[in-house]
Amino acid sequence: MIHPLRKQRMQWICLILISASVATALIAYMLRQNANFFYTPSQIVIGQAPLGVSLRAGGEVVVGSLKRAQQSLAIEFLVSDGSHSVKVKYEGILPDLFSEGQSTVVTGKIDDQNTLHAVQVLAKHDENYTPPEIAEMYENQGI
Amino acid sequence: MIRSFFSLKWLYRLSSPKLFYSISGKAIPWLLSVSVALLTLGLFWGLLVAPPDARQGDSFRIIYIHVPSSFLALAGYYFMAVAGAVGLVWRTKLSFWFMKSAASIGASMTFLALFTGAIWGRPSWGTYWVWDARVTSMLILLFLYLGVMAMIRAFDNKEYGQKNGAILALVGTVNVPIIYKSVDWWHTLHQPATLKLTSESTIHIDMLQPLLVMILGFYLFYALTICLFLRAEILYHEQATSWVKDLCARRQEKSG
Numbered sequence: 001m002i003h004p005l006r007k008q009r010m011q012w013i014c015l016i017l018i019s020a021s022v023a024t025a026l027i028a029y030m031l032r033q034n035a036n037f038f039y040t041p042s043q044i045v046i047g048q049a050p051l052g053v054s055l056r057a058g059g060e061v062v063v064g065s066l067k068r069a070q071q072s073l074a075i076e077f078l079v080s081d082g083s084h085s086v087k088v089k090y091e092g093i094l095p096d097l098f099s100e101g102q103s104t105v106v107t108g109k110i111d112d113q114n115t116l117h118a119v120q121v122l123a124k125h126d127e128n129y130t131p132p133e134i135a136e137m138y139e140n141q142g143i
Numbered sequence: 144m145i146r147s148f149f150s151l152k153w154l155y156r157l158s159s160p161k162l163f164y165s166i167s168g169k170a171i172p173w174l175l176s177v178s179v180a181l182l183t184l185g186l187f188w189g190l191l192v193a194p195p196d197a198r199q200g201d202s203f204r205i206i207y208i209h210v211p212s213s214f215l216a217l218a219g220y221y222f223m224a225v226a227g228a229v230g231l232v233w234r235t236k237l238s239f240w241f242m243k244s245a246a247s248i249g250a251s252m253t254f255l256a257l258f259t260g261a262i263w264g265r266p267s268w269g270t271y272w273v274w275d276a277r278v279t280s281m282l283i284l285l286f287l288y289l290g291v292m293a294m295i296r297a298f299d300n301k302e303y304g305q306k307n308g309a310i311l312a313l314v315g316t317v318n319v320p321i322i323y324k325s326v327d328w329w330h331t332l333h334q335p336a337t338l339k340l341t342s343e344s345t346i347h348i349d350m351l352q353p354l355l356v357m358i359l360g361f362y363l364f365y366a367l368t369i370c371l372f373l374r375a376e377i378l379y380h381e382q383a384t385s386w387v388k389d390l391c392a393r394r395q396e397k398s399g
Contacts, residue, residue: 009232010232012231013228013231013313016310016313017316020317024321028328035276035329037273037275037329037330038330039330058332094269095267095269097198097268105332120269120270121269122268122269122273122332123267123268124268124334125198125267125334126334127334127335127337128337129196129203129347129350130196130197131349132195132196134197135198
């Protein structure tokens, strides 16, 4: 049999945990868009992202879309989430993990042609860790 | 036997500072040797033997520190909060001292996770720091740990500080599932989980094995540091008791 005083203290602890969880859930629900680090290309194309202010867009760099200028560091590429894509223009050095077919997050402003003029390009790594030989084997098998 | 296990009498007896001091004294040499052996093996295996990653090359090897320290940062928060709750309900002195020890160690683990993440982020992401949901919620965890540490020490009345620290620790537990699920709930720059409980992990077995050794090594190292911190707390708080005075007298006899 548990002592009544201890039982009361346990009830207080449960009350603290429940009220803290409810408060946090409400805050998280209110922040559900603001807590996102980036917009998807679909959100930008259907007009959910604001124009002319600095924002981030994230998705996969479309294979074959990366174009580099001959005389400068200027580049452009398409970022896609599978259903829509957005053109990105950037001038600068790219991170090591940036490549076609991989995820990226870019910061910049969107003009009225839905082109994003990036001031920062970040590479997003995926959750897979593979030795080079195995990755090569998968590639040869076309996976 | 089973019934006495579930009646938690054994745990209650272990919460006697004197008994914990003597049992942990016997456990420390074991914890020390096994954790050092596992950490040495895991580091050697992970840093030198495991193959490089196809895309990241050698920089992926930071996961052998980053992942175990993040695990302990999250799990350690629950250890701290549960100890705080036990202290609030049963008013056992040892649980509050455990909470105090877990707060400092957890803060160090969280700092290590953030620090290794930052030095990996610079070459891989292209930046040391981003304010995405995962990294930000992890920073909040560090502040929660520091808050609990400060709260425990903030009052002249020690018991008052411990109770307040325990309540803060309990409120902060809501942050732990948020950190864990942040990569699924929101768009983040941080990648989703690689080690999964319910489905197959997305890491090659040759890279996974040393990681598991490191995680086990970190858990034992955590247990070791908890024992060491807790013993220091016990000696400090119980210095006026006869058993601590006897202990000191015997030590002096041995060395003198």
